[in-house]
Amino acid sequence: MSATFRLPTGGLIDRETTLRFTFDGRPMTGHRGDTLASALLANGVHGTGTGIRYGRPRGIVAAGSEDPTSLVQIEQPFPEPMLTATTVELYDGLVARGLSGQGRLASEPDPARYDAKHVHCDVLVVGAGPAGLVAALTAARGGARVVVVDEQTRAGGALLGTREYLDERPSAEWVAGIVAELRNTPGVLVLERTTAFGVYQDGFVLALQRRTDHLGFDAPADTARQRVWRIRAKQTVLATGAHERPVVFADNDRPGIMLAGSARTYLHRYGVLPGTRAVVFTTNDSAYTAAIDLARAGMDVAMVVDARPVAPGVLAARCHARDIEVRAGHAVTGTGGGDRVTDVRIAPMPGTDGTADTVDCDTLLVSGGWNPVVHLFSQARGRLRYDSGLGAFVPGGEPPAVGVAGSATGALDFASCVRQGRDAGRAAALAAGAAPAGEVVLPVSDTRTDAQPGLVLWRVPGEPAEGAPDTRFVDLQRDATVSDVLRATGAGLRSLEHVKRYTTIGTAHDQGKTSGTITAGLVAEALGTELSEQRPTTFRPPYTPVSFAALAGRDRGGLHDPARVTALHPWHVAHGALFEDVGQWKRPWYFPLPGEDMDAAVLRECRAAREGVALMDGSTLGKIDLRGRDAGSFLDMLYTNKMSALKVGGIRYGVMCGVDGMVIDDGTVIRLAEDRFLVTTTTGNAAMVLDWMEEWLQTEWPHLDVYATSVTEHWATIPLVGPRSRDVLAGLAPGLDAGNEAFGFMEWRDTVLDVGAGVPARVCRISFSGELAYEINVTAWHGLAVWEALMAVGERYGITPYGTETMHVLRAEKGYPIIGQETDATVTPQDLGMSWAVSKKKADFIGKRSFARAENNRPDRKQLVGLLPVDPDLRLPEGAQVVDTDRLPQPPVRMLGHVTSSYRSAALGRTFALAVVRSGRERVGETLHVPVGDDLVPVTVTESVFYDKEGARRDG
């Protein structure tokens, strides 16, 4: 189909380039510089879809992001839902279709890159129209660091849609001159295709830059398609312009009905006529210019219908000169047509003499005045004020560090807009500490300012016929009508926020850019209140839709969440370890041999630890260096037992409680010197425990001479476990007497490991398995070499690397709890059977007073016990409930507790579990039941220690 509505000349399009695209299955062409909407209009297509509630045909209404109806689904090059045709730049090969409401997301991952970038500036200018450009240039000449963002493909703002002359030359020349100067000024960043979509505290503004969308299939794969700019500005100037406001009347939603200013934009920017014969319906002067421009371009403009009693004389005369009839004191009361408007009905306004009439046309252009774009201003906590002359909310009080300029203030004439831009730019530059700004000569426009005030008209008077559906649409995307608004107020709703939620007006992709103010006006009319007393609905980010892909940026896939790895990680990977995520850490889970499943691998690893020798990577354990004269007494307050009595060279296990007496962490404390300790924490709590220490040191006990330093990653930690561990250690530490007499349980020694060269090491006799074990600590740099040396020396003993699963089984066989697995912030040390670790002598420690509460001493608290399934092959699911009946009664069923850990044990030759059970310790020997699938499985309650109850194995 040829582009029959494209004018032979004019517009900011590249006529040399023909772009092929398909819409709703129809192949068409357009030019570079077109939007999808302008290309459709050039092809005579207005209709883009249907309304979501009533299925009525809908078309292109506006020329920018305020368009309420032209939602399209992009299919090629990559599926993307719910874009507005008015903001999609045309490219070759584009395949799109119109939408009724929702679209579809791609089922395959988006191959495009997205990223983010931080930028800082003295002055951020949002909007590169005349006011914004003058503001930016004023600030830039003052030496300020300036960022200018503009939504359009090129600077110019409203000038892009006019034929205005500035200083007697085309406005584009003036724009180009300013942009060139800005680009050539160091410290100035001009970003086109960039929408500031959110304004937050302290000058923080987010903007989305569409960097390669317009290239379509030619977009380079290694260039981020969209970028979120994270802008921090000392001062922000909002020159965001104005949106034209429609007027509501019956059947105001047909394709072919557009905003007048938008039609003018299609003419001047794209060289497109919106149709063949137009009627213009206006309440203000601005639409006259559209009528005259379109007539001059060859369109048959049948009539200007002006709701005001008297038409503006000069403009009306210019219309008459072009054979455009001007009918003042009239309004459009309805339209005819199906997929396109075919005629409009006009009638005199109430109290005006005149005659009703019907005029044939295929285009109806509407203007109800202009709404300043105050979205970002409002997000910045700027106060809005209702201007009854404009019929719009305007900035009524600027928040700190925010200025407004141009038609965003409600200014209607060019001279005011650029003057405000200069003033705002100068004020912002000065406030940001830049030098006094150089004078920018303000351009003079050849356009006339409005001669006659506009009429504020929300809707044309008149009601739908009895029984007929209301077709006076307020929000075209939500298919919400005047009746819907009146139904809301009739139901007693007075707040606009409530009406918005009741009617859903303003909740679609456009966030009510064309419907919000009208709704406010209708509500005020219905309630008989003044709009100045109504608070408009809150403007929230984002100003225009932003895709989740853009927000995610590069934080996806492997970069979504950092994987923390130890110094030994490369070895684990090379030796086939499977990994478990513990917080952000990657920990080896188990090391399967070829053909082994998890059960087989874990049984083998456990056997090696109990019968031979095995080793694991314990480097993730949190480690905190604690020094100072008061370190001992500080530890006495942190832990439930007495740490200050620990001798230098000794190690003690400790439990840490919150102020509520519940266990928050456990670990070992090593006394390195009188004033120096090394504290270990569980892997997941390392940061929490350090914060906990700092909190107490900084807020409660600043007098203590104690300093806590994280050394977690300074050390590689390798537990060497099993009856043969002493032999392996001896082979590597010739200078260390590792015998029981010289090196007792819960003691540490410094030594030098012979790993080809000497490596200083600290060896601790700590056991989390019950076996003879040595925890070897070397700097992380030496970890890999020491691990490999241990593997080599241990080879003849069958040394076996093991992972977290085996560690869990070994400790569970000994009844050692894991904080966070056996505990959940409601478990006390006593519940864990660790009264022995709670000092009765210490005057105070964190959590102590809670132990005296009645609740803490209830005999039916959940206590840690062991469970042995009667079927020794059955492994209970972790998290399963424990009940005391062998048949489930009607709910609610009394739960006694739950299984916290459950494994298959090589040492026991059967399955076993740990559980917290009400009055658990009194129930030892009882048979309880656990629901497993549809069955109720009998289990025997036991002590929590299953293996080597006497502790005979820890000395080898």
Next chain:
Amino acid sequence: MTADIGIRTSPLAAWTDRLAALEPALTAVERPFLTQLTVRVSDPVAVAGMGGALGVAFPAHPCTSTRGRGPFGDVEVLWLGPDEFLVVAAPDSSVPVEDALRTALRPARGVVVDTSAQRTTVALSGPHARDVLAHGCAVDLHPSVAPTGTCVQTLLARTGIILRVADAGSGAFTVLVRSSFAEYLAAWLSDACVEYRAALS
């Protein structure tokens, strides 16, 4: 200890080639095994004494660092907090530097802790170093705001870092990252360079 050089591995040893491949868009080089000592002290006399022992005065202002040459060779002192500093010196000098600092500290309250292997160091320079950092770091690194010597603890994408401006004029930076996050940092840097490398090729 100098005898063990052959048997120690730095956190980014496996990334040497991949980081080198980012040239010329970004020069990213690990500076492994540097001596790093965490110093906690607030007594001004002790601070001055420790600076004297190093031959490099401790930074007097928040978010700055100092560097110089003294008895232990080139030394940097990074301000990390109101009473916290990181002393960075050449590899294999932790024992003498720690001894000297501890002697100078006495009798004031404070500690000197060897944290050399806690973090590794990556030197960034090249035409896009500042750009690459701006993709993940919210701190303003414009030379007028962050002159040479600026030192902050901040986030780069999703890892905490210590960031030092080595040369504001040429755009050279030093990033210290926890060893466990080093590979993430390297992967992130590589990914951040994709577009700059494409533009240069």
